[in-house]
Amino acid sequence: MMPKDHSLESRARIEKDSQGKSHRVICDPDLLELADILNTPVHQMYLKSMEKGILPLRYFRNMPSITLKQQIILQRSQVAVVGAGGLGGHVIEGLCRLGIGALHIFDPDSFDETNLNRQVFTDQNTLGNAKVEVMQECCRLINPAVQITAHRIAVKDPNQDALFVDVQVIVDGLDTPGDRLILAAIARKCRLPLVHGAVAGFAGRVMIIQPSDNSMEMLYSGKESACSSEHLLGTPVLSPALIASFQTMAVLNILLGKNQAGESRMIYVDLETPSLDLFEL
Structure with missing residues (x-):
């Protein structure tokens, strides 16, 4: 049996905004589970996700007023x-x-x-x-x-x-x-x-x-x-x-x-x- 993939990419999905543009997003439960599995502080897991271009779904409605790049600035x-x-x-x-x-x-x-x-x-x-x-x-x-x-x-x-x-x-x-x-x-x-x-x-x-x-x-x-x-x-x-x-x-x-x-x-x-x-x- 193949080991389960615990990468951020494996948990990401595509979500389209109101203009039809696609974004990679990830849900809170997945981020929290990965933080626990990988023994990584939760705030760092969210930051790593965004640095990989994967937006936590909770911030999806911030866009485009707050971009992914700006969301990373806020997280830091x-x-x-x-x-x-x-x-x-x-x-x-x-x-x-x-x-x-x-x-x-x-x-x-x-x-x-x-x-x-x-x-x-x-x-x-x-x-x-x-x-x-x-x-x-x-x-x-x-x-x-x-x-x-x-x-x-x-x-x-x-x-x-x-x-x-x-x-x-x-x-x-x-x-x-x-x-x-x-x-x-x-x-x-x-x-x-x-x-x-x-x-x-x-x-x-x-x-x-x-x-x-x-x-x-x-x-x-x-x-x-x-x-x-x-x-x-x-x-x-x-x-x-x-x-x-x-x-x-x-x-x-x-x-x-x-x-x-x-x-x-x-x-x-x-x-x-x-x-x-x-x-x-």
């Missing part, structure tokens, strides 16, 4: 999300589904009932549990190719820069001015782009802050101890869901080297009006 990338609440949770889910290779999640808190109105990973079963640990488990089920590192800590010291040495982008999912200024200082120290997002009521803003940029200080300097607008106006689910989508797109553009001309702009969205405005800083 690492992103840190600081703050795993309304903004951070939506960003984490989006990046997980997109296929970012590794996510580092930072948040010291546990889910409570006030989170149920907007935070995607909270429900009756997760109340009282650590946010980062719940997200780590949920993301493993959503996409096993993404490595999730859960840090149940607050980022409140500029000397915590060593935690970010392996990432290419930091996402701001925080809600207080003082913490945001510290995170901006860390990003500057690490020479990393910071994707800032903030929400209040039915409005919010997004901005990419480069290491040489002092936009965060322009927005928050002198307000370190002030109550955030989010706490004053509340946060219905609509605003964090939308602003997090803009943040996720910003991360995607940074990692893929796209749309760099818009980095000095702040997007301000008001859902009630509705309106979208761009501000040059």
Whole structure:
């Protein structure tokens, strides 16, 4: 009896897209089985598959907006999300589904009932549990190719820069001015782009802050101890869901080297009006 073929090629099949173009694809169960048989980390198995021109079927509907070559870039990338609440949770889910290779999640808190109105990973079963640990488990089920590192800590010291040495982008999912200024200082120290997002009521803003940029200080300097607008106006689910989508797109553009001309702009969205405005800083 011939030994069973455990190659990626043997498990691949042809799938046609809406334009009739053929692509070699492979299903999650086959990738997971091969990773186990060949004693290869799951994330590496997905990367090897794509490097051989075989697209995991889970990413089939990303094409052609995200090409196979770009999907490989994402699989090799690492992103840190600081703050795993309304903004951070939506960003984490989006990046997980997109296929970012590794996510580092930072948040010291546990889910409570006030989170149920907007935070995607909270429900009756997760109340009282650590946010980062719940997200780590949920993301493993959503996409096993993404490595999730859960840090149940607050980022409140500029000397915590060593935690970010392996990432290419930091996402701001925080809600207080003082913490945001510290995170901006860390990003500057690490020479990393910071994707800032903030929400209040039915409005919010997004901005990419480069290491040489002092936009965060322009927005928050002198307000370190002030109550955030989010706490004053509340946060219905609509605003964090939308602003997090803009943040996720910003991360995607940074990692893929796209749309760099818009980095000095702040997007301000008001859902009630509705309106979208761009501000040059």
